[in-house]
Amino acid sequence: MKFRRSGRLVDLTNYMLTHPHVLVPLTFFSERYESAKSSISEDLAIIKQTFEQQGIGTLLTVPGAAGGVKYIPRISADEAKRYVHKLGESLANAERVLPGGYLYFTDILGKPSILSTAGKIFASAFSAREIDVVMTVATKGIPLAYAVASYLDVPVVIVRKDNKVTEGSTVSINYASGSSNRIQTMSLAKRSLKTGSKVLIIDDFMKAGGTINGMINLLDEFNATVAGIGVLVEAEEVNERLVDEYMSLLTLSAINLKEKAVEIRDGNYMSFL
C-alpha cells in the first residue's frame, strides 16, 4: 500500500510503540510502505528526535545486513519524579489506613493509566540489562508486572501460593514470610520458566523481603538468575532486609494508627535512572 510521508509517520510511530525492544529490519518497512529505505530512514530520524525530545524513549539503529531499528522505552528523570510524587500524595491518605496498620492501595494496582507509567519507569531503569522474563507472585503485583513486561516485550511468569491442576508439574519451595516469620509455600510451573533465564522480579510491596527472597530461592531451582528487583512501595521500618539490590518508587515511612496518618517518601529509584 502506498503511503504519504504523513501517514507513514503515524503508522511507523504506532508500529514502533507496539513493538518495544524488537529489532525490525528496514526492509520490513520499505515493503510495508512501498518506499525507499532512504525515505524510511528519514522518517525514523524524525520519530527518534520526537521520542527523545518528548521523553517517550529512543530509537536504536543497528547497521548491517542483520540490522534494523529498535524502540527502547525510556522515561525522563523529571517525568519519573513528577509521577512518583503524585503517586506518593495519593497514597499518603488517612483513609487508606486499614486495621492492623496496613495501607490499602489495591485500587492503584488496578489502574492501567497509573500502572503503565510505573511499568515504563522500571522498564527504563532496567533497559540495559538482559532480561528474559518478568516474575511476580500472585495476586496484587500481577498487573504491575504485566505493565513492566509490556515495555520490555518479555513474558510474565506468575509464582503461586496454591497449586492448580492446569499448571502441570510444579517446583515448590518453603519460605519464611519476613513480616510474620510464618513458613509458607510458593510454587512455579516447570514449563513456565526455561533453565538459565534472566529474571526481573517485580512486586507491589516489600517489607523485610521474605517473599522476594523466596522467589530468588525458587530461581535457583531453575538455574535462573536475578536480573533485577523492582517494587512499587517498600516499608522503611525493617530490622533486617533479606534482599540486597532493589529499586523502589516509594518508601512507606510510617503509619500512625491513632491519628491515621501516613508518611510516604521517595524510594531509591533516582539512582537507577
Add this chain to the structure above:
Amino acid sequence: MKFRRSGRLVDLTNYMLTHPHVLVPLTFFSERYESAKSSISEDLAIIKQTFEQQGIGTLLTVPGAAGGVKYIPRISADEAKRYVHKLGESLANAERVLPGGYLYFTDILGKPSILSTAGKIFASAFSAREIDVVMTVATKGIPLAYAVASYLDVPVVIVRKDNKVTEGSTVSINYASGSSNRIQTMSLAKRSLKTGSKVLIIDDFMKAGGTINGMINLLDEFNATVAGIGVLVEAEEVNERLVDEYMSLLTLSAINLKEKAVEIRDGNYMSFL
C-alpha cells in the same frame, strides 16, 4: 515548545495511543504544540485516516465547547480472524495436554505481545458499551483482564479465592464450580467496586461457567451490573451452560488423552465485531 508538523504527528499519535477512550480538548493540543487549532485538526484528520486504514482504531471528534477528540481502539475483523487462527494453532498442540485432560496455556497468558491483541479484540467488541471496570478472578486471567482494561482505560478489579488483610473489609459469596460442583468461596474488597458499576467480566477459560456465574452473583451484592462477558477459551462439551451471553475467541472442542490430540475451533467472537 514549537513543533513542525512531522514531529507533531509523531507526538500526537503517541498521545492518542496512550490515552484511549479519553476525550482530549483541542485546546490541550494547541497549547502543547503552540499551534492553531486548525493545524491540529488537519493533523488529527491524517491520524484518523491512517488509524482507520491500518486497522488501529478510529478518532472520534466531539464538537462544541466541551468537545475534543477521543481515540477508540478497534481491530478489523480480518486481523482478529488471523490472530485467533494463529492462537488456535499454537494451542492445538499435543504437548499442551496435561494429566486429567487439561490444556496448558499459562505461557500464552503471560505474553504481552499476544495478550495485547486479545485485549484489543475484546475492547473493540465492547467499545460501544458503557464500562466502568473490568473484573476477573485470580490468578491466570489477570494479565488478559489488564490488557483489555488498558484499551478501555478503566481499572481492573480482582476477585480472590482467598482473603488478605491488606484488602480491608470484603464481600464473600459461595459458588459451585461448574466442572467439579465443589462449593468454593470468592471475595472482593468492598472498597474496590463502587455501587452501581457497569462491569465487563474477563476470564481466560470457561467451562460450565460456574466461576463467571459466581462473579455475576457477587456483582449483585454491589448493585453492579454486567456490561459484558469475554473469555479467551471456552470448553465445548458442557451439559448446561450457566452463563447466557458471552464472547469467546476460541472453543476447545475435544482433548483426546490417549492420542494427546487437541481440537480447537473458532469461538463466537465474529458475531461481536
